[in-house]
Amino acid sequence: MAVTIYDIAREANVSIATVSKVINNSGRISSPTRDRVHKVIDELDYRPNLLASAMTSKRTYTAGILIPDIGNPFYPDVIRGVEDFARQNNYSVLLCNTDDNLEKQLEYVELLKQKSVDGIIVAAVAASPERLIETLGDSLPTVVLARRIKDPNQQITFPSVVVDNFRGGYLATKHLIENGHSKISLLGESLHIESSQERMRGCIQALEEHFLALHSVEFCTRNLGFEGGYNATINLLKKTSPPTAIFADTDLLAFGGMKAAKELGYRVPDDISFIGFDNTALCTIVDPPLSSIAQPMYELGQRTMEILIGKISGLSVPELTVLDISLVERQSVKRITDV
Amino acid sequence: MAVTIYDIAREANVSIATVSKVINNSGRISSPTRDRVHKVIDELDYRPNLLASAMTSKRTYTAGILIPDIGNPFYPDVIRGVEDFARQNNYSVLLCNTDDNLEKQLEYVELLKQKSVDGIIVAAVAASPERLIETLGDSLPTVVLARRIKDPNQQITFPSVVVDNFRGGYLATKHLIENGHSKISLLGESLHIESSQERMRGCIQALEEHFLALHSVEFCTRNLGFEGGYNATINLLKKTSPPTAIFADTDLLAFGGMKAAKELGYRVPDDISFIGFDNTALCTIVDPPLSSIAQPMYELGQRTMEILIGKISGLSVPELTVLDISLVERQSVKRITDV
DNA sequence: GCAATTCGGGTTAGCGCTTACTCTTGATTT
DNA sequence: AAATCAAGAGTAAGCGCTAACCCGAATTGC
Numbered sequence: 001m002a003v004t005i006y007d008i009a010r011e012a013n014v015s016i017a018t019v020s021k022v023i024n025n026s027g028r029i030s031s032p033t034r035d036r037v038h039k040v041i042d043e044l045d046y047r048p049n050l051l052a053s054a055m056t057s058k059r060t061y062t063a064g065i066l067i068p069d070i071g072n073p074f075y076p077d078v079i080r081g082v083e084d085f086a087r088q089n090n091y092s093v094l095l096c097n098t099d100d101n102l103e104k105q106l107e108y109v110e111l112l113k114q115k116s117v118d119g120i121i122v123a124a125v126a127a128s129p130e131r132l133i134e135t136l137g138d139s140l141p142t143v144v145l146a147r148r149i150k151d152p153n154q155q156i157t158f159p160s161v162v163v164d165n166f167r168g169g170y171l172a173t174k175h176l177i178e179n180g181h182s183k184i185s186l187l188g189e190s191l192h193i194e195s196s197q198e199r200m201r202g203c204i205q206a207l208e209e210h211f212l213a214l215h216s217v218e219f220c221t222r223n224l225g226f227e228g229g230y231n232a233t234i235n236l237l238k239k240t241s242p243p244t245a246i247f248a249d250t251d252l253l254a255f256g257g258m259k260a261a262k263e264l265g266y267r268v269p270d271d272i273s274f275i276g277f278d279n280t281a282l283c284t285i286v287d288p289p290l291s292s293i294a295q296p297m298y299e300l301g302q303r304t305m306e307i308l309i310g311k312i313s314g315l316s317v318p319e320l321t322v323l324d325i326s327l328v329e330r331q332s333v334k335r336i337t338d339v
Numbered sequence: 340m341a342v343t344i345y346d347i348a349r350e351a352n353v354s355i356a357t358v359s360k361v362i363n364n365s366g367r368i369s370s371p372t373r374d375r376v377h378k379v380i381d382e383l384d385y386r387p388n389l390l391a392s393a394m395t396s397k398r399t400y401t402a403g404i405l406i407p408d409i410g411n412p413f414y415p416d417v418i419r420g421v422e423d424f425a426r427q428n429n430y431s432v433l434l435c436n437t438d439d440n441l442e443k444q445l446e447y448v449e450l451l452k453q454k455s456v457d458g459i460i461v462a463a464v465a466a467s468p469e470r471l472i473e474t475l476g477d478s479l480p481t482v483v484l485a486r487r488i489k490d491p492n493q494q495i496t497f498p499s500v501v502v503d504n505f506r507g508g509y510l511a512t513k514h515l516i517e518n519g520h521s522k523i524s525l526l527g528e529s530l531h532i533e534s535s536q537e538r539m540r541g542c543i544q545a546l547e548e549h550f551l552a553l554h555s556v557e558f559c560t561r562n563l564g565f566e567g568g569y570n571a572t573i574n575l576l577k578k579t580s581p582p583t584a585i586f587a588d589t590d591l592l593a594f595g596g597m598k599a600a601k602e603l604g605y606r607v608p609d610d611i612s613f614i615g616f617d618n619t620a621l622c623t624i625v626d627p628p629l630s631s632i633a634q635p636m637y638e639l640g641q642r643t644m645e646i647l648i649g650k651i652s653g654l655s656v657p658e659l660t661v662l663d664i665s666l667v668e669r670q671s672v673k674r675i676t677d678v
Numbered sequence: 679g680c681a682a683t684t685c686g687g688g689t690t691a692g693c694g695c696t697t698a699c700t701c702t703t704g705a706t707t708t
Numbered sequence: 709a710a711a712t713c714a715a716g717a718g719t720a721a722g723c724g725c726t727a728a729c730c731c732g733a734a735t736t737g738c
Contacts, residue, residue, distance in 0.1 A: 014718085015719075016695080016696095017696080017697080017719080018716090018718075020695070021697095027697090027716085027717085030715080030716060033716080033717080047452065047453050048453065048694085049693085049695070050453045050454050050455070051390060051393055051394055051454070051693085051694080052394060052694035052695040052696090053695055054695090054723095055390055055391060055695065055722095055724075055725095056694090057695080057696060057697090058696095062433075062454070069419070070409070070415045070418055071415045073412075073620075075415075076409045076415055077410060079434070080408070080410055083436055084436070092435075093434055094401075094433055094434075095422060095434045096422075096431075111431065114386050114387065114389045115389050115390070116389070116390045259626065262626065281410075282621055282624060285565060285594045285598075285621060286625060287598070287601065287626050343723095343725085344724065344725065345724080353687075353688085354688045354689075355688095355724090355725080356688060356689075356726085357686085357687060359725070359726060363726080365726090366687085367684085367685055369685080369687085388723090388724055388725070389725095390723085390724080390725090391723070391724035391726090392724080392725055392726075393693095394693045394694075394695095394723085394724080394726085395692075395693055395724090395726040395727075396693095397693085397726095
């Protein structure tokens with residue numbers, strides 16, 4: 001069997017309590033004793049069994065993270081941020097893909113509870129989280145990522161970390177306007193998604209500040225990705241008055257849009273400009289490289305984990321953290337000089 | 340506090356042993372007793388504490404997975420496969436990004452051991468795994484994904500699940516040949532990577548079967564991604580005799596290559612054809628859509644987890660599992676008719 | 679009809695730690 | 709010099725389970 005705290009105690013001629021104290025740097029131990037114990041620990045290559053430790057101390061140093069689907073290019077960076085911050089604080093993270101399915105979410109929360117995780121990160125949870133809130137309860141530290149959960153009863157609130165989607169929409173549109181565009185259309189994901197709504201609001205705000213109106217709008221129907229963007233853009237461009245620039249809710253949508261435009265004989269960006277959202281790695285790969293609004297995804301993950309650990313440790317944490325967003329210019333937006 | 344097995348025992352008028360037996364479906368319990376216990380469990384909404392359970396049963400139903408970086412588009416699907424299979428078997432997975440850094444790998448293995456995981460999946464481990472093997476030891480069930488670990492001392496071997504890279508290289512090249520190409524160049528990742536070597540071997544084999552030779556080769560130097568592909572392709576095309584088709588080790592490399600080709604005035608696929616490897620989601624997004632060799636990434640993850648659980652359960656498992664590969668045709672390869 | 683099983687369950691000893699509490703000394707206070 | 713106290717270490721009670729073992733009663737075999 002593996003070496004236990006008893007082995008160390010015996011070899012160092014102390015009690016297991018003493019060994020425990022030197023390991024956890026608690027209680028009072030004289031330095032000779034401390035050194036002796038450390039020496040034996042090194043000699044026997046002892047590693048405390050974290051399971052046993054968790055049994056008594058009630059801390060597993062493990063957190064769970066619920067995300068819709070790791071296949072969505074939005075998440076890998078976020079997760080990386082979460083995991084890096086976790087590791088730096090001796091935490092591990094249990095990954096749970098829920099496909100935005102309530103049953104799976106509930107199942108996972110129960111499982112994580114049974115595994116006694118110290119806390120949970122809930123990313124991009126569905127619109128009606130009543131049951132999720134209920135099973136989460138108020139005893140398990142939870143932080144919400146990229147969404148806000150509003151409990152209808154105001155019973156329980158969770159700290160959330162989000163990105164300023166409104167400002168993102170604003171920046172994107174302003175960039176288009178500053179490049180001389182006035183016929184600006186919105187290629188939206190869905191009006192049922194909060195972030196999508198916010199981006200649209202930002203877009204409209206920028207437009208209004210310049211006494212402009214949205215030229216046209218199109219939302220995705222079935223598919224919310226590349227294909228959806230393709231189809232919606234076809235609609236946008238086939239209208240009697242097509243736009244000169246399109247602000248897409250998502251890079252993926254923009255990619256689909258660019259494909260549609262090209263197929264309809266438009267040159268990008270000469271005939272039509274595009275700007276995306278998310279600044280995924282793919283932006284540099286497509287032709288032309290897509291200008292996009294960058295979300296600090298890695299930082300999003302990091303901050304969320306930081307807040308979670310804070311909450312676990314009993315610190316008071318901010319109820320809402322809004323991360324800033326920025327414009328990354330590439331070659332998909334053309335300056336229009338003629339009026 | 341949460342309800343424990345003692346509460347159930349008391350309410351159901353049985354001993355905790357009996358409760359444990361009905362939970363785990365072990366031992367002999369009469370159906371009246373079983374029903375009574377179940378009823379109380381439901382009433383009190385009891386969930387066994389898996390930590391405590393693991394202490395005695397020595398099974399945590401948790402596995403660790405070491406990957407280089409979740410940001411690499413190769414992994415999300417793999418992980419999804421791992422996680423889905425895990426969940427179906429009551430397992431959870433602890434995600435560990437190692438950046439291919441030996442120190443991080445060792446650290447994580449130690450941590451996972453301390454957390455008493457039942458097994459570990461090691462994905463795409465570095466070339467010289469001696470120290471990793473050493474810390475893994477032979478007591479912790481381990482399965483290697485997308486690599487084979489050859490222990491120089493033949494002391495310990497790990498089951499591995501890989502993809503038939505040789506056949507992939509062969510298929511890609513054959514596809515090019517069948518489309519009339521004879522000036523075929525290889526855009527390789529690195530000769531230090533086993534999969535890269537295998538793909539090249541397959542490529543050469545296909546060529547030889549048609550009495551052809553590799554037209555030229557170029558490997559990446561600093562950057563192994565988009566940029567590396569871009570630079571290497573510039574070299575390839577600036578030679579006195581440029582190829583008519585390029586087989587890239589990786590989709591990302593092919594994307595970089597396509598960009599380089601376009602910039603040098605080539606039309607893709609009219610002047611030069613490209614075929615990639617990995618069949619990432621991006622293939623449909625670029626222009627033209629990239630033909631590629633598809634690896635069954637999800638299945639790769641699934642099978643690996645299946646084998647790991649098998650090993651944990653003491654079953655005998657295959658030492659080597661090779662998954663098949665297939666060609667996905669899109670529009671980046673042009674048929675050449677003139678000789 | 680009596681020994682041998684089987685059935686249905688209970689007792690109890692841990693798993694490897696943490697922690698509240700206790701005890702012994704030697705130093706400090708007054 | 710008696711009382712007080714802090715430092716340094718030990719004792720022991722769990723944490724919530726599992727599993728080996730035990731035991732009486734019912735069932736079986738011959």
